[in-house]
Amino acid sequence: MATSFDAPVTVVKSPSKLAHVVLRTNNLQSMVRYYQDFLGAQVIYENEMLAFLSYDEEHHRIALIQAPGTQAKSPTTCGLEHIAFSFDSLHDLLLSYRQRKQKGIMPLWPVNHGPTTSIYYRDPDGNEIETQVDNFKNADQATEFMKSKAFAENPIGVDFDPEEYIKRLQDGENEEVLTKRAEIGPRGLPDHMK
Template sequence: MSATFSNPGKMVIKPVHLAHVVLKTQVEQFQPMVEFYKTFLNATVTYQNHVVSFLTYDEEHHRIAIGRFPHVTPRVPTASGLVHIAFNFASLHDLALAYLQRKAHGIEPFWCVNHGLTTSMYYRDPDGNEIETQVENFESPEEATSFTMSEKFAENPIGTDFVPEDLIRRIEAGEEDKEIKKRVETGKRMAPLPIF
């Protein structure tokens, strides 16, 4: 039986996609945050006034919005809240090339890790918000879920760190993406995460 307004049921309709993320910042950090995301995502400002900026890198009218708030205090890394925003890339080549392009702007990751599910690089914006750039390591969601149900993932749900230049070297040497994406198993790793 289909849900109706008079009998909606309890199963909530799923959204079609995640549309955007809004970040609040201090007055003096507003323009540095806008400039950072313009560079980091190769984004375009679709609207901006003295209190808000909308940025996009694709067909959505805005993927990131940055709001300027007069009474916002600096971010406290130990406070509860959002840990990071993640952006997917089409290939290891694109992930690595974007790394070099960001590095040319002085933007470098603080952590590079093969989680098993993804090959990921983590960055911080000027306010200290964390951003993950990643490539999916499996061909399908079913394969990824199977990996998360494995003993290897139970032993190490964090992943294995890597050096970006090693990744680039392997890509340039012509090694297949499938091989590069295989996580090097290093044994038990539960914590700490280098994300604070």
């Protein structure tokens, strides 16, 4: 079926997926090493000003560019807040947390947002990275939760201790129990976002 390129529209055609993120840096080698370790990524191409990394079927998921005159990131200016990467299970999220910890990569903020259980990190340039697992079986259930009174009262979430979650998983507790968000009432932004 042919489509008309000139037909009036109310909604633009959405892309099929998010392909990659490009980060500008003044610290190329440290950033390359960090993302290799953080994502278990391979460097697909690298020279003195560019690096392309991938950890899956895409030819590159993260690109790094070192341009002359690049200044250090200011955390209080407009721009990208974070990049998020999903895992298939809480077990895998916590396994990657422990593996990163072995490499000296420590989390910034573990939080159960409700729709996701997430662990945030900060790269050498100060960019935030979220690693997450979906807490609901499908997007419709997550959307329903995001329309709830509980989410409206606290859209930020509830902090958790990854080490405690690992122990509880090892003791046989079900992932669904651990990923169900506790309700604590209203909550503002965490300190690292202010």
